[in-house]
Amino acid sequence: MQENPNRKLRVLVVWEPILTTDWAPPSGGTLARVSDVRVQQFWDRDHVVASSLAPIAQRLPSAGRPGCCIQRGFYWDDAILFPAGSSWSASVPVAFWDGPVVNALRALQNALDEQANSAQNPHSVPPHERGSP
Amino acid sequence: MKKKASIALALAAVLLFAAAYLSIPGRAPRGQPPLISLSGSHAFADFQNAFDAATGEPRLVLLLSPT
Numbered sequence: 001m002q003e004n005p006n007r008k009l010r011v012l013v014v015w016e017p018i019l020t021t022d023w024a025p026p027s028g029g030t031l032a033r034v035s036d037v038r039v040q041q042f043w044d045r046d047h048v049v050a051s052s053l054a055p056i057a058q059r060l061p062s063a064g065r066p067g068c069c070i071q072r073g074f075y076w077d078d079a080i081l082f083p084a085g086s087s088w089s090a091s092v093p094v095a096f097w098d099g100p101v102v103n104a105l106r107a108l109q110n111a112l113d114e115q116a117n118s119a120q121n122p123h124s125v126p127p128h129e130r131g132s133p
Numbered sequence: 134m135k136k137k138a139s140i141a142l143a144l145a146a147v148l149l150f151a152a153a154y155l156s157i158p159g160r161a162p163r164g165q166p167p168l169i170s171l172s173g174s175h176a177f178a179d180f181q182n183a184f185d186a187a188t189g190e191p192r193l194v195l196l197l198s199p200t
Binding site: 009016022024026028034036039044048049052075077078095099115 | 157158159160161162164165166168169170171172176177179180181183184185186187188189190191192193194195196197198199200
């Protein structure tokens with residue numbers, strides 16, 4: 001985000017209790033780790049977001065399914081990118097999904113670049129809508 | 134005996150205070166909306182509203198653990 005401060009992007013950071021030390025909501029110091037103004041942060045004690053994402057992951061083609069990370073039955077440490085123009089539903093398109101986040105940054109950057117290119121060339125077919133050859 | 138009880142009581146008070154303090158959600162960085170706790174019957178609706186409020190741009194969802 002720091003590398004592309006002007007990129008059109010909305011980031012929804014969902015903090016959820018996964019580790020045994022996660023018994024409290026995120027502190028101010030934790031929230032400050034993601035300080036960009038395009039960010040909205042959530043504390044999801046009951047994993048409602050991860051639970052809602054699970055069926056979306058199930059319907060992804062095997063090549064696009066997240067290779068990581070499920071802990072205690074919930075997705076976590078994942079980055080999921082949804083293209084512009086889509087509202088939330090069970091069939092919302094997914095442009096990118098992988099984790100752990102620290103290892104997925106390069107691929108995520110590529111997916112973000114593709115999204116930006118799609119926005120500049122609206123007649124091109126976005127990657128998430130391309131069929132397999 | 135009384136001294137031990139006093140120490141135990143003080144320790145319990147400190148632990149209670151620490152637990153209460155740590156259970157208060159932190160403040161979001163300047164420029165961001167306040168942290169939203171997803172709980173209750175409208176828990177997912179709060180997230181969905183935020184998601185759908187920005188349909189004109191890509192949305193990146195990060196699932197993270199606080200610690």
